[in-house]
Every structure is written in structure tokens, then in C-alpha cells.
Amino acid sequence: MKVKNIALAVAGLLSVSSVYATEPTNQELLDMLKKQQAQIEALQKKLNKTANKVKQNDEKIETTVTVIEENISEKVANKTTVGGYGELHYNNIEDDKNIDFHRFVMFFGHEFTDSIRFFSELEVEHAFSGDGKPGEVELEQAYIEMDLTENTSLKTGVFLVPVGITNETHEPPTFYGVERNPVEKNIIPATWWEAGAGFNTRFSDGLSADFAIHSGLKVLTEGGKSFLIRDGRQKVAKANADSLAYTARIKYTAIPGLELTASYQLQNDVTQGESGADANLFTAHAIYNSGNFGVRALYATWDIDSAAAKAIGRDVQEGFYLEPSYKINQNFGLFARYNAWDNNAGDSVDTEKKQTNVGLNYWPHENIVFKFDFENRSGAQDGNGFNLGVGYQF
Amino acid sequence: MAFLTLLLSGPSLMAKSYMSQDEFLLLVIQNNSTQEASAPAFKTKTIWLKKEIQSRIKSILDHKYAKLRIRYKISLDHAEPITVWYLDEIGKERPISFGISVKNNRVQMIRVLEFRESRGYEIHIPAFAKQFEQIGLNNNENLNQNIDGITGATMSVSAMKKMARLALVLHKTVITKQNTKKNK
Numbered sequence: 366m367k368v369k370n371i372a373l374a375v376a377g378l379l380s381v382s383s384v385y386a387t388e389p390t391n392q393e394l395l396d397m398l399k400k401q402q403a404q405i406e407a408l409q410k411k412l413n414k415t416a417n418k419v420k421q422n423d424e425k426i427e428t429t430v431t432v433i434e435e436n437i438s439e440k441v442a443n444k445t446t447v448g449g450y451g452e453l454h455y456n457n458i459e460d461d462k463n464i465d466f467h468r469f470v471m472f473f474g475h476e477f478t479d480s481i482r483f484f485s486e487l488e489v490e491h492a493f494s495g496d497g498k499p500g501e502v503e504l505e506q507a508y509i510e511m512d513l514t515e516n517t518s519l520k521t522g523v524f525l526v527p528v529g530i531t532n533e534t535h536e537p538p539t540f541y542g543v544e545r546n547p548v549e550k551n552i553i554p555a556t557w558w559e560a561g562a563g564f565n566t567r568f569s570d571g572l573s574a575d576f577a578i579h580s581g582l583k584v585l586t587e588g589g590k591s592f593l594i595r596d597g598r599q600k601v602a603k604a605n606a607d608s609l610a611y612t613a614r615i616k617y618t619a620i621p622g623l624e625l626t627a628s629y630q631l632q633n634d635v636t637q638g639e640s641g642a643d644a645n646l647f648t649a650h651a652i653y654n655s656g657n658f659g660v661r662a663l664y665a666t667w668d669i670d671s672a673a674a675k676a677i678g679r680d681v682q683e684g685f686y687l688e689p690s691y692k693i694n695q696n697f698g699l700f701a702r703y704n705a706w707d708n709n710a711g712d713s714v715d716t717e718k719k720q721t722n723v724g725l726n727y728w729p730h731e732n733i734v735f736k737f738d739f740e741n742r743s744g745a746q747d748g749n750g751f752n753l754g755v756g757y758q759f
Numbered sequence: 760m761a762f763l764t765l766l767l768s769g770p771s772l773m774a775k776s777y778m779s780q781d782e783f784l785l786l787v788i789q790n791n792s793t794q795e796a797s798a799p800a801f802k803t804k805t806i807w808l809k810k811e812i813q814s815r816i817k818s819i820l821d822h823k824y825a826k827l828r829i830r831y832k833i834s835l836d837h838a839e840p841i842t843v844w845y846l847d848e849i850g851k852e853r854p855i856s857f858g859i860s861v862k863n864n865r866v867q868m869i870r871v872l873e874f875r876e877s878r879g880y881e882i883h884i885p886a887f888a889k890q891f892e893q894i895g896l897n898n899n900e901n902l903n904q905n906i907d908g909i910t911g912a913t914m915s916v917s918a919m920k921k922m923a924r925l926a927l928v929l930h931k932t933v934i935t936k937q938n939t940k941k942n943k
């Protein structure tokens with residue numbers, strides 16, 4: 366375009382010259398042409414210079430944008446991460462009314478390299494801890510994870526035992542019901558963390574396994590709570606480590622919406638030398654989501670090889686639950702859950718406890734949930750009522 | 760002994776690369792080459808993420824996209840234009856890279872190119888990714904079909920759904936612009 370303009374200008378100059386000059390001599394014409402040629406060359410030079418400048422500016426802009434984008438990306442993908450979740454509950458069962466900020470949890474993580482990272486979870490339970498206060502401050506996770514190969518990683522430190530559904534995934538927006546299910550709470554016992562080392566490996570897409578060696582339970586051997594699994598959690602607080610535990614899990618997730626998992630744990634002595642009691646935990650669960658429908662089912666059983674446990678029926682402790690659900694849309698979901706468990710399943714007396722919850726979740730945002738459910742207790746316990754809750758994660 | 764060998768051999772790469780951008784593009788080309796239609800040729804173009812586009816992106820991601828522009832591939836060889844997008848989104852802690860092709864305002868194909876999270880790798884399994892094929896947007900710019908999730912991978916699944924929505928919105932934006940230009 367610019368060259369065209371120059372040509373027009375030259376043509377214009379020539380025509381102007383022809384109007385005003387009277388009979389130029391050949392020499393004058395030659396001089397004029399030389400002069401004009403010099404002007405064209407000067408303009409061409411300028412044009413080339415401008416084109417070069419434009420190219421250089423493009424390169425500068427490209428470099429600047431790339432650097433800005435890299436800086437933005439670095440800020441977004443910070444090596445130190447913070448997250449958390451929390452839940453406030455209101456329980457009204459048989460006129461026993463409680464309001465409780467049940468859990469306030471903070472996650473802190475740090476990525477040392479692409480293959481070595483740290484993860485931790487610090488929890489305040491029941492809002493207020495101290496002597497005679499209802500709450501506790503708990504370090505539930507603090508481990509270093511190293512990728513050994515593309516498919517195998519090693520965790521070392523305090524971590525959640527790979528058993529059940531809610532033990533590892535328990536952020537409030539991820540499950541139905543204000544309170545976590547009582548089967549995993551009283552039998553597994555979730556939330557359950559120990560210290561040790563654990564491997565995770567993927568055999569193929571959707572088939573993975575875990576194996577962990579870690580500290581174990583120390584159940585009471587006297588009193589009303591003797592051999593109760595949940596009360597055996599030492600929470601890695603100056604824990605007795607005379608007898609370690611070994612946990613293995615296999616998980617199948619190759620079909621969208623389906624998860625099939627089984628875990629087995631062996632502990633040589635759940636009394637940590639007090640009276641000697643081998644114990645085995647077996648738990649299996651299935652989760653299936655298809656369209657708006659979902660269902661979760663879990664079974665767990667402990668077998669404790671101890672005469673003292675057998676005498677009070679606590680040599681077998683087991684339970685199961687079944688939870689169908691229906692998601693009306695992305696904001697609302699309905700569920701029903703039937704739970705049955707028995708911490709004295711080894712005796713001949715019917716000591717099974719049952720609990721049915723029916724309710725709904727409302728997610729105004731995918732990471733925030735409001736919950737409501739009716740609760741009916743039966744079997745070796747009774748009571749009716751309802752629960753309200755709000756939870757979040759980030 | 761095997762564990763000891765693994766430990767001594769030292770950590771390897773955490774990020775799992777499933778596919779490069781070029782391999783994904785090749786897959787899209789193969790997918791669109793039939794006996795009736797020849798292999799489409801793609802050109803690289805850039806969409807600058809101006810205020811208006813970032814505001815639409817924010818309504819999908821809950822945050823702005825951490826780039827000033829997005830380079831994409833476009834082919835106008837067939838009756839319906841095809842666009843290919845390479846997009847990143849954090850699942851829980853680390854970015855996941857996706858390749859997404861869009862045709863006729865529907866997702867043709869979505870693949871996890873690189874996965875860096877420690878949980879939720881199952882989203883890369885073809886059977887899971889297949890759920891996104893032919894999915895479009897409803898009036899609220901949400902996906903118009905349900906995606907069956909993965910327990911324990913909620914945030915990775917959520918990141919994949921958001922990237923599918925983003926690719927569909929960006930496709931619509933560039934095709935509308937293309938058509939407006941053509942009609943002038």
C-alpha cells in the first residue's frame with residue numbers, strides 16, 4: 366500500500382513538473398529523475414525500517430505476554446496450599462437439643478518438588494478444647510508423600526487408614542446426612558488415623574491397591590468400654606507402639622460411577638501388651654451413581670481373638686448400612702440411610718442398634734451444603750428427632 | 760527388596776502425561792476424517808481474554824482464567840467448524856491439562872493430557888471421558904447432560920466439567936465472531 370502511495374506521489378510530481386516547467390532540458394529531466402529515485406530509495410529504506418520495528422515490537426509484546434502469563438500461572442499454582450472444611454450441627458433427638466460447631470479443619474500442603482509433597486490436616490472438634498471442655502485439637506494428617514514411579518507412591522507420617530468410605534473422604538459437601546453414618550463411626554472407627562508408612566500403587570486404569578504398616582489400636586481391657594474399637598484409637602499421641610498393624614486395600618473404579626473396595630487389617634495385639642488379643646478387620650463397600658440415582662453400601666466386621674472380649678460379646682463387632690439417594694438437580698438431593706451395627710455381636714443377646722435417616726442436601730454452591738434429616742433410632746437404642754447442618758469446603 | 764529398590768531408585772515425575780497436544784490434535788483429525796470428508800486442516804488462532812470474556816469465564820470457574828489469551832486450533836474445511844482447545848484447571852491443588860475438541864456447539868472429544876493431582880486420576884479413563892461426548896450447554900451455560908462422578912475425585916471431576924463448559928463457551932464466541940466477520 367505504501368509503495369503504491371509512493372508511486373502515485375512520483376507520478377504526481379512528474380505531472381506537476383510538466384505543468385510548471387517550461388520545456389526542461391534532457392539534463393534537467395535526468396537530474397529530476399535521479400532526485401526522485403533517491404527519494405524513493407530513502408522512502409523504501411524507511412519502510413523496511415518500520416517493518417522491522419513492527420516485527421521487533423511483536424516479539425517484545427509476545428515476550429511480555431509470556432512472562433506475565435508465567436507469573437500469573439506461578440501465583441495460581443503456588444507450591445504451598447491451604448484448604449479446609451467445617452460443619453455446624455444442630456441435633457434435636459428426643460428433646461435433647463444441641464448446637465455444635467462439630468468440626469473446623471484446616472489443610473496445609475507444600476510441594477517440595479514435582480514428586481515430593483507434604484500434606485496436613487489440623488482439626489478443632491466441638492469448638493472449644495481444654496481441661497473439662499468438650500472439644501479437642503487433633504492432628505489428623507501430617508505426612509510426606511513421594512512418587513516412586515509413575516504409578517506408585519509412598520506416604521510416611523500420620524495418615525488416614527485406608528478403610529471405608531468416609532474415613533478418607535469426609536468433607537461435608539461430599540456426603541448425605543448431617544452426622545456421618547454411625548456404622549463407620551462405631552465399627553471402623555472413622556475418623557481413624559495412625560502413624561507409619563503406606564504404599565499406593567495403580568496396577569491399571571481403575572485398579573489400585575494400598576498397603577500400610579502403622580501404629581495400632583489400644584483398646585481398654587477393663588470397664589464398660591473395654592474392647593470397644595472406637596475407644597481404642599490412640600490418635601498418635603504418645604501412642605503405645607508395641608504391636609503394629611498392617612492394612613491392605615484393593616479398589617476398583619474402572620467403570621464410571623462405580624467403586625468397589627475391600628480392606629483388610631491385621632493387628633497382632635489390640636491391647637498393646639495388656640492381655641494379648643489378635644484382631645482382624647474386614648470391610649467392603651460399593652458406591653454406584655448413575656444419572657440422578659446413587660447408592661452406597663458398606664459392611665465392616667472386627668474379629669478379636671480374646672477370651673476377655675468373648676466373655677462380653679465384643680470378640681465380634683460388625684455393622685452395615687445402605688444409602689440410596691436421588692439428585693433432583695445440581696442443587697438438591699434426597700437420601701435415605703438404614704444403619705445397623707453391634708459392638709457386642711459375639712453374645713447371644715440382641716444388642717444390635719439400628720438407625721434410619723431420611724433427609725435432603727441443598728448445595729447453593731458445589732462446595733457449600735445445607736443439610737436436614739429425620740432420625741429414627743431403634744433396636745438396642747431408641748429415640749426420634751431431626752438434625753440440621755451447614756458445611757463447607759475449599 | 761522391591762520396595763527398597765524403588766526407594767533407592769529415587770522419586771520420578773509426579774505429573775502423569777497421558778497425551779501431548781499434538782497427539783490430541785492428530786486424534787481429532789483422525790476422528791473427523793471419513794470416506795466422505797477429507798482430513799481437516801487446522802490453523803492456530805488466538806482469543807484475547809478481554810474483560811467481557813473473563814467475566815463469562817468467572818461465572819463458570821468461580822475465578823478468572825490465569826492467562827491473557829488462549830491459543831486454539833480451528834478448521835473451516837467442513838460444513839461445521841471444529842475448534843480444539845488446550846485448557847488447564849486446578850482440581851484440588853495442582854493443575855490438570857485437558858484437550859477438548861468442539862463441533863456444532865457440542866463436545867466431540869475430551870482427554871486428560873496431563874494429571875498432577877494425587878487423587879482422582881480416574882478422570883483420564885476413556886470410559887469416563889466418553890460421557891462428555893456430544894454434550895452441550897443449556898441456557899444457563901451448564902452442561903446439558905449428567906456426568907456420573909467418581910467418589911474421592913469430586914474436585915477433579917468438577918474441573919473437567921468446568922473445562923468442557925469453558926471450551927463450549929469459547930467455541931461459540933469465536934464462531935459467532937467468525938460468522939459476523941464473514942457477513943460484513
